Amino acid sequence: MTDASAVMGQMDKPRRKPWPAELNALIGLVVIMAIFEIVGWSLVGQSFLMNKLRLSIMITQVAVVGILAVGVTQVIISGGIDLSGGSIIGASAMIAMSFAQVGTNPRAIFAAQGLVDLPILFPILVGLSVALIGGLINGALIAYVKLPPFIATLGMMVSARGVALWYTKGQPISFPTNEFMALGDGLMPVWIFIGVAALFSLIMKYTVYGKHTYAIGSNEASARMSGINVERHLMLVYVIAALLAGLAGLVLTARAQTAQPVFGTMNELDAIAMAVIGGVSLSGGRGSILGTALGMLIFGVIFSGFIFLSVDAYYQNMVKGAIIVGAVALDQWRQKRQAMEA
C-alpha cells in the first residue's frame, strides 16, 4: 500500500509529469499489434489489422469479460480483490435464462407455471437480483465481518458456482426469446461494454464515489480519519462489482443463446489480469478503467492473433501468462525508478 506521504507528494505539484501506467498498456498493445501485422504479412500474406471483421471480433470476443473487468477494477482500486465474478456470471446466467425461454420449447423450466415468453425486463431483473445477493454477501463479509476480500470472495466463487450447478442439476438451459438474444447479438456486447466502461471511467474520475474508492485503496486508515464511511463504501464497491458480473452473465448467455453451469469459469482471473496489464495496482489506490480497457484489448488482439497465425491453443496460454507477469514486472520497475527520481 502506498503510504500517505507518497500520496501527498503526488498531489503536490510534480516536478516532472509522471509516466501514466495506461501508456505502458497502450505501447504494449501497439507493439503486439505491430508484431502480428508484420508476421501476418510475412507468414499469412495479409494484413492483420486492415480487416473490419477481425477488428470487430477482436473486441466482441472479450467484451463480456471486459464488463466484468470494469467491476473488478474498482474493487482492486479500493484495495481489495474479487474472485467471485466468474461464478456470479454462471449463477446469474443460469437463473436469468430460465426466465427467458420461449414457450414453444415444451421442456422450458417454468413452462408449467406459464413463465415463458416473458418480456426481456424480467430475466434481466432476475439475473441482476441474483448478482445483487452475491454482492451484498461479499460486501457484508468484507466490510462488517472484516474477512479478507480474498477469502470472502473465494467463498462466494465456490458457492455461486454451486448455485449455478444446483439450479438445474447440471443441465444447460436453452431456447431464449429473440428479444433476449438481442442483448448479445452482433456488436451489442461491445456497445454495452463501452457504455459501462465510459460510465465508470467518469464515476471514478469525477464523483465522490470514485475519489473515496481511490482514497480507501491508497490508505484505508487515513481515509477513515478524513471521515469516509469505509464500511458503507466497501459494501457499495462489492455490490457494484457483482452487478456488473451479473450484467456480463446476461450478455454472455444471450450471446451464446444457452446457459450452462460452467459459464464464466476462470473469467475472474482473466478480468484481474486485464486490469493488472492495464496498470491497475494490486496494492490498491492506483489505476483506471481506461487501463483495464487497454488490457482487455491486448487479450482480444492476442486471441485473434493466434488464430490468425494458426498457433496451437497450448502456446496461447503460455504467452498469456508471460504477458501478465511481464506487465506487472514492468510496472514495478517503473514505480521504483520514479520513486528514486522523486
Next chain:
Amino acid sequence: MKKIAIGAIAALMLTTAAQAADKKIGATVSSLEFTFIAVMAKGMTDHTGKLPGVKLQLEDAKNDVANQLSQVQNFIASGVDAIVVNAVDTSATQAMTDAAAKAKIPLVYVNRQPINIDTLPDGQAFVASNEVDSGTLQTKEVCRILKEKGKGKGANIVVLVGELSNQAAVQRTKDIHDVIATPDCSFMKVVEEQTGGWKRDAGQDIVTNWISKGVKFDAIIANNDDMALGAVNALKKNGISTKDIPVSGIDATQEALKAMQDGDLAVTVFQDAVGQGAGSIDTALNILAGKKVEKKVYIPFQLVTPANLKDYLAKN
C-alpha cells in the same frame, strides 16, 4: 431403531430368496440427476421388465463413492445373481471389483470405463459406447456429404476441438485425422484446428476469426454440438449459407436436433443411453448363462442426419 431396520432388511432378503428361480440383478448408478444416466437407468428397468424371471433392484449412489461401494456390498450380502455398476468415480472401482470377485458374483460396469479395465477378472465386463466411433462416424459422414457435393477432388476442413484436458476431445480429434488418413477420404485436408473448450461462444468466435482471415473451408467438424452451433451462428452472421458448408457436431442435444430440423446442422452423433442400459443387463445375464463375453462390450454410437432425424427427436 437400527436393529428393527436390519430385521426388516433380513426379512426382505428371505422373501426374495424364496423366489429361487428368478435371476436378481442389483444395479447402482452414479446419479439419477444427470439426464443421460437417468435415461440409461430407465433403459435398464424397461429392458428387465420385458425379460421374464429377471428382477432388477436399482440404486442411486447420489454421486458418493462410499455410498456406491456399500450398495455393492449390500447387493452381495443380499445374494443378488449379478451386479451392474455405473461408477461414481472411475478411479475407485478396484474395491467393487474385488468385493464381487470374492463373492463370485458377475459384475458389469456400464458407461464409465473403470480404471482397472485391463485387469478385470473373469465374470466382469464393461459396457459402453466406443469413443473412437463418434468422431469416426461424424467425419465419414462429412466425407460422404462432400463427395456428394462434388468436392471429392479436394476439400478444406476446419476443426473445433473440445477441452484439451479431456480424453473425449483428444480421441474425437484423433478420429477425424484417422478418417482423413484413409484413401477414401484423403481428399479432405484440415486447414485450421483450434480449441473452443466445448463452448458455443468460443466456437462462434473462432470461426468468425477464421472467416476474417479469409480461410476457405468446405466443412466444419466440431467435437461437440455446442461448438458446432456456435459455428452455425458465425456462418449465418457473416452471410455464409449452412447449405454450402456442412457443420457437424456430436451429442445430439435438443438444440442440435432443432438446428438440424432448421437445416443448419448437417451431422451429429447420438450416444445410446437406453442401449447401454439394456446392454449392461444383457451382458450380466450372458455371464450368468456361462456364455463367453468380451471384456469390453460396445454399444454403437448412432449417426444422426436429416434423413433419420425424426427417430431421435424424442430420445434425448
